[in-house]
Amino acid sequence: MTESPAPELHVSWEDVPGALAGTHVWLARADAAHATPRGAATRILSRLLRVPAEGISFAKDLHGRPHLVAPAEASAYSVSTARADDVMAVAIACGVPVGVDVEWTTRVPDAMAIMPDFFTSAEAAWVASHDRFERDVAFYKCWTMKEAFSKAVGLGASFGLREVELGVSGANETHIRSVHGGRTLAEGWRLWHHVVPIGGRRAVLAVVDAR
Ligand SMILES: CC(C)(COP(=O)(O)OP(=O)(O)OC[C@H]1O[C@@H](n2cnc3c(N)ncnc32)[C@H](O)[C@@H]1OP(=O)(O)O)[C@@H](O)C(=O)NCCC(=O)NCCS
Numbered sequence: 638m639t640e641s642p643a644p645e646l647h648v649s650w651e652d653v654p655g656a657l658a659g660t661h662v663w664l665a666r667a668d669a670a671h672a673t674p675r676g677a678a679t680r681i682l683s684r685l686l687r688v689p690a691e692g693i694s695f696a697k698d699l700h701g702r703p704h705l706v707a708p709a710e711a712s713a714y715s716v717s718t719a720r721a722d723d724v725m726a727v728a729i730a731c732g733v734p735v736g737v738d739v740e741w742t743t744r745v746p747d748a749m750a751i752m753p754d755f756f757t758s759a760e761a762a763w764v765a766s767h768d769r770f771e772r773d774v775a776f777y778k779c780w781t782m783k784e785a786f787s788k789a790v791g792l793g794a795s796f797g798l799r800e801v802e803l804g805v806s807g808a809n810e811t812h813i814r815s816v817h818g819g820r821t822l823a824e825g826w827r828l829w830h831h832v833v834p835i836g837g838r839r840a841v842l843a844v845v846d847a848r
Contacts, residue, residue, distance in 0.1 A: 659846075693705070714730070737785050
């Protein structure tokens with residue numbers, strides 16, 4: 638499925654265009670009021686559900702995916718978090734799986750060298766087609782979308798990034814082409830990514846859901 642822009646992005650210090658309609662996405666510096674992604678998720682859910690923060694608790698499944706265990710009436714909500722040094726992201730959706738990832742574009746200095754381990758040759762060629770100023774951004778668009786997808790399906794560490802094949806072309810045309818070489822798991826996902834300029838640096842934020 639292709640990307641679809643929409644509102645509902647809450648950013649504490651930068652104004653950026655919307656993420657995926659119906660999915661809440663929140664981005665902040667980790668040194669801000671909400672010091673951890675889990676803490677931020679708790680505050681956001683407290684507001685959304687109108688329950689005290691103390692009434693909200695999470696558990697993790699066998700693969701490490703977080704899910705709400707209280708309040709019981711919130712079991713339809715899915716939550717995903719990510720942190721990259723001093724920036725963190727939270728995505729919350731109701732009734733559908735969601736995954737989020739955020740990375741600074743400067744995080745892996747040798748990003749291009751590791752592409753064969755994580756990217757298909759078509760993805761690597763797409764990244765390499767950018768000029769050197771935009772190449773890191775293109776790399777992290779692919780990276781964060783794959784990570785966000787692996788969180789949305791809940792397999793996390795057991796999911797090799799190379800098993801998620803993106804269809805990438807142009808600036809914003811992105812979809813999941815195949816997963817483990819097949820179409821079955823690849824259908825029905827929405828992908829969104831955005832480059833956020835923060836204090837002279839750039840972070841790439843990606844969100845995947847299944848509406
Ligand atoms: C699980 C994974 C996606 C987490 O990514 P990360 O960059 O280490 O860390 P992030 O800050 O982006 O995300 C961490 C959050 O992911 C979430 N997470 C962990 N396992 C998850 C799973 N199976 N499903 C959904 N979410 C999961 C947790 O909420 C975790 O936060 P917490 O530990 O504070 O609760 C990642 O470790 C991974 O295994 N990726 C697989 C792909 C791969 O090959 N990566 C190569 C890394 S070199």
